[in-house]
Amino acid sequence: MVRWRADADLRAAVISAVLIGVALGRHLLALDHLADADPDRVVDILRPAVRAVTKADRPE
Numbered sequence: 001m002v003r004w005r006a007d008a009d010l011r012a013a014v015i016s017a018v019l020i021g022v023a024l025g026r027h028l029l030a031l032d033h034l035a036d037a038d039p040d041r042v043v044d045i046l047r048p049a050v051r052a053v054t055k056a057d058r059p060e
Helices: 008-028 032-036 039-054
Strands: none
């Protein structure tokens, strides 16, 4: 099995943890900079990390 497939569940769990953390920080904890940030800017900042972990831009 190709390694990127073998750890797909782990990578999905890492992405879930990151997104839950951002949501908690923004809405529940109301962390200043995160709560005040434009949602599109938060997505722009998270996009490279999500792509790296999901290997969305991996070569075929």
